[in-house]
Amino acid sequence: MPTRATKRGADRTPLDRDCDVLICGASFAGLAVARELAGKGAQVMMIDRYEIGERQTSACGIPTLWLEALDLMGSHRQTFGELVIHTPHTTARYRLPWTFSTFDYPELCSLLAGQGDFQFETAKVDGRSADTVHTDRGEIRAPLIVDALGWRRVLGGGEPIQPPDAYLSRGLEVHPEGSADELEIWIDRRYVPAGYGWSFPADREVRVGVGSFDPRFHVKDTTVQLARDLDREPVGYQGNWIPHRIREATEGGVFFTGDSAGHCLPLTAEGIRTALYFGIACGRELADVVSGRQTKAAALARYGAFSATHRWQFEWMLRVQRLIPRIPPRALAPGLRLMGDRRFVDWSFNHYLAIAHPSFVTG
Numbered sequence: 001m002p003t004r005a006t007k008r009g010a011d012r013t014p015l016d017r018d019c020d021v022l023i024c025g026a027s028f029a030g031l032a033v034a035r036e037l038a039g040k041g042a043q044v045m046m047i048d049r050y051e052i053g054e055r056q057t058s059a060c061g062i063p064t065l066w067l068e069a070l071d072l073m074g075s076h077r078q079t080f081g082e083l084v085i086h087t088p089h090t091t092a093r094y095r096l097p098w099t100f101s102t103f104d105y106p107e108l109c110s111l112l113a114g115q116g117d118f119q120f121e122t123a124k125v126d127g128r129s130a131d132t133v134h135t136d137r138g139e140i141r142a143p144l145i146v147d148a149l150g151w152r153r154v155l156g157g158g159e160p161i162q163p164p165d166a167y168l169s170r171g172l173e174v175h176p177e178g179s180a181d182e183l184e185i186w187i188d189r190r191y192v193p194a195g196y197g198w199s200f201p202a203d204r205e206v207r208v209g210v211g212s213f214d215p216r217f218h219v220k221d222t223t224v225q226l227a228r229d230l231d232r233e234p235v236g237y238q239g240n241w242i243p244h245r246i247r248e249a250t251e252g253g254v255f256f257t258g259d260s261a262g263h264c265l266p267l268t269a270e271g272i273r274t275a276l277y278f279g280i281a282c283g284r285e286l287a288d289v290v291s292g293r294q295t296k297a298a299a300l301a302r303y304g305a306f307s308a309t310h311r312w313q314f315e316w317m318l319r320v321q322r323l324i325p326r327i328p329p330r331a332l333a334p335g336l337r338l339m340g341d342r343r344f345v346d347w348s349f350n351h352y353l354a355i356a357h358p359s360f361v362t363g
């Protein structure tokens, strides 16, 4: 089990440490990297500004196969075999070739952290010079550094690009108590001109939100509107920026994984399984460095190339993301009906799953 030490007030003692691998960010991507390093003999440190699992970063929906592959079903909340898509003129129901599930964020993080072997400290990462990461509690040095810090890409070189100019979508959701049976999506300009609304039930709560591909569109009012339209109380807000363009997965000797590398899929904004997938890939390369099977330079090259082989899939989805808002709402209904053909649904959803397939966990 990892050693955890959340420091508050006077306990927030200065940090001055050395380690073999420093993982910055303790959410999906960072925890997946750590999992692959367990038992490899490396001294691994992980830092995050919050305790592990303290701040939920998403609606926590994922293909069930990923929860099973990573032995994380203990965090499972609800499973759906069907996706319901509403437009102003129709409602389409797609029977999926695989199921989708919601899970509990703190429980999943705790289970995933338990598969790793690392020291954990709460600290805010401010930047880096060479092998030294600067935090609000002091400095940590490591030859291998991972940025799993999310969309800000804190350890990237150059000036960070801030929204709304960056390639970012924005998402906001509320978490009212209650229950429901269906996984629902709204493609409806009443809620967002380019993007979608969602309702993801998770046992005793329903996660209702709106995501906009255009970062200039503020989603607060329409998230409230969607919640009210569903007779849900708009309580328990949680939102963030969501990258919708893949970026270089290595830069300046640092490994980037998850949202920091733009590993969130455009169009669907599904970024959990991809954060896990690329986190595992990154962790495997680092494990080979630690065990002396390859150099750091080789690991950077191999991981960067691995991520780049997925670029065409991310860019293809970005093209569809840009296309859909241009389709007149009336034309969406016949389009959705056509795409509802069973063979097409199976084909498209299986290809979609293959972008980051759960078999990678054991592969």
Ligand SMILES: Cc1cc2nc3c(=O)[nH]c(=O)nc-3n(C[C@H](O)[C@H](O)[C@H](O)COP(=O)(O)OP(=O)(O)OC[C@H]3O[C@@H](n4cnc5c(N)ncnc54)[C@H](O)[C@@H]3O)c2cc1C
Binding pocket: 024, 025, 026, 027, 028, 029, 030, 047, 048, 049, 050, 055, 057, 058, 059, 060, 061, 062, 123, 124, 125, 126, 148, 149, 150, 151, 152, 154, 170, 171, 172, 173, 209, 238, 239, 240, 241, 242, 257, 258, 259, 260, 264, 269, 270, 271, 272, 273, 275
């Ligand atoms: C409203 C909303 C709903 C979403 N729903 C889904 C969904 O249902 N399914 C799905 O697949 N994707 C969803 N996404 C996208 C998904 O949340 C992200 O793609 C995913 O969280 C990326 O994981 P990550 O580990 O790369 O980054 P994050 O989960 O963002 O984790 C980054 C970590 O770094 C820490 N951190 C950040 N900056 C610092 C710093 N300076 N110092 C120290 N620590 C820092 C944070 O505390 C956090 O723990 C949603 C996004 C939003 C905004």
